[in-house]
Amino acid sequence: MRYRNTWAEINLDAIGYNIQQLKKLLPDGHKVMGVVKADGYGHGSVQVAKTALDVGVDFLMVALLEEAVKLRENGITAPILVIGRVPTSHAHVAAKHNITLTVFQAEWLKKIRNAEFEEPLSVHVEFETGMNRTGICTTEDLKTVVDEVNQLDHVQITGAYTHFATADEIESALFDQQRKRYDELLEALRELYPHPLMTHVGNSAAGIQYSDQMLHYTRFGVSIYGLYPSHDIRKLENVDLKQAFSLYSELIQVKKIKAGESVSYGATFTAEEDTWIGTVPIGYADGWRRKLQGFHVLVNGKKMPIVGRICMDVMMIKLDKEYEVGQKVTLIGEDNGAMIEMDDVAKHLDTINYEIPCMLTSRIPRVYV
Ligand SMILES: Cc1ncc(COP(=O)(O)O)c(C=O)c1O
Numbered sequence: 001m002r003y004r005n006t007w008a009e010i011n012l013d014a015i016g017y018n019i020q021q022l023k024k025l026l027p028d029g030h031k032v033m034g035v036v037k038a039d040g041y042g043h044g045s046v047q048v049a050k051t052a053l054d055v056g057v058d059f060l061m062v063a064l065l066e067e068a069v070k071l072r073e074n075g076i077t078a079p080i081l082v083i084g085r086v087p088t089s090h091a092h093v094a095a096k097h098n099i100t101l102t103v104f105q106a107e108w109l110k111k112i113r114n115a116e117f118e119e120p121l122s123v124h125v126e127f128e129t130g131m132n133r134t135g136i137c138t139t140e141d142l143k144t145v146v147d148e149v150n151q152l153d154h155v156q157i158t159g160a161y162t163h164f165a166t167a168d169e170i171e172s173a174l175f176d177q178q179r180k181r182y183d184e185l186l187e188a189l190r191e192l193y194p195h196p197l198m199t200h201v202g203n204s205a206a207g208i209q210y211s212d213q214m215l216h217y218t219r220f221g222v223s224i225y226g227l228y229p230s231h232d233i234r235k236l237e238n239v240d241l242k243q244a245f246s247l248y249s250e251l252i253q254v255k256k257i258k259a260g261e262s263v264s265y266g267a268t269f270t271a272e273e274d275t276w277i278g279t280v281p282i283g284y285a286d287g288w289r290r291k292l293q294g295f296h297v298l299v300n301g302k303k304m305p306i307v308g309r310i311c312m313d314v315m316m317i318k319l320d321k322e323y324e325v326g327q328k329v330t331l332i333g334e335d336n337g338a339m340i341e342m343d344d345v346a347k348h349l350d351t352i353n354y355e356i357p358c359m360l361t362s363r364i365p366r367v368y369v
Pocket residue numbers: 035083162163202203204205219220221222223229
């Protein structure tokens with residue numbers, strides 16, 4: 001049940017379209033892994049996953065075991081990889097739900113030596129190739145991991161992956177080094193562990209820029225939501241993406257204030273002339289950050305500035321004329337031929353587009369179209 005008149009609209013057709021465009025970049029037989037961590041980058045993981053599976057995606061990726069179990073509880077049976085380090089005490093949950101975990105430490109495996117699983121646990125090993133976040137750093141460490149797996153009947157390595165630090169920059173030397181290092185570690189793994197392995201190295205930026213180097217799967221995240229991973233990648237103009245997330249609200253009060261009157265806490269905005277002010281029911285408790293003061297929204301396709309401090313639940317905008325209470329306000333998305341992109345909001349906040357849908361809290365209902 002939705003009572004409030006502020007909502008995010010998620011266009012699932014756009015997500016399907018984006019996946020199809022991304023797929024076209026990849027060589028034949030190479031596949032898309034749908035990244036739906038962080039509740040599908042704030043779009044809703046279950047709905048996004050179902051859309052992705054409908055257009056042929058057959059592998060999903062999340063960061064947390066909780067996120068994977070949520071997909072299972074919502075009827076999703078496709079393979080799921082968890083990239084975060086899951087505490088060993090919960091490994092049996094992954095095995096029970098047929099969820100693949102990431103392993104990069106022999107110690108982790110030692111701790112589950114005596115565990116009893118309903119089903120064997122599938123793991124992908126992560127190689128540390130230059131990101132210096134998580135992963136197996138050396139062939140010696142890889143050997144200790146494989147030796148341990150070889151002693152365990154209830155654990156199988158089914159894949160090997162890495163993650164790039166600079167794939168969103170054009171022609172990065174670090175990318176080349178990481179890609180080479182991955183191949184070295186993969187070769188060592190194949191010798192130590194002669195079983196079929198699923199290989200995957202890249203995220204959206206890598207998949208868009210280096211599509212011929214992505215191996216079995218590309219882990220497309222931000223791009224399936226219609227957002228480009230960076231300005232540089234957007235400029236390549238080799239894939240057309242449609243932003244799937246829009247954010248709307250409505251005016252709940254419209255009034256004319258007199259010249260000299262101010263708006264909101266701290267009276268940081270003072271009207272220079274008699275001014276129409278509209279109140280919009282969204283605030284920083286919804287993740288609509290106070291720093292967005294000075295940014296704008298769209299009313300009837302026209303930019304209206306956000307004036308005065310943003311409150312916890314509401315904010316005020318300066319209107320060009322009187323509007324009715326109930327007038328639609330577009331905070332992100334298209335309105336009468338004008339558009340506020342996720343990138344515009346990110347630029348104002350001096351951050352990346354990834355952060356914007358993630359920061360908008362669950363107080364904002366997601367409506368699917
Ligand atoms: C290991 C890994 N793969 C893939 C992705 C997806 O990245 P993107 O959203 O840039 O496509 C992420 C995101 O952080 C990640 O950590």
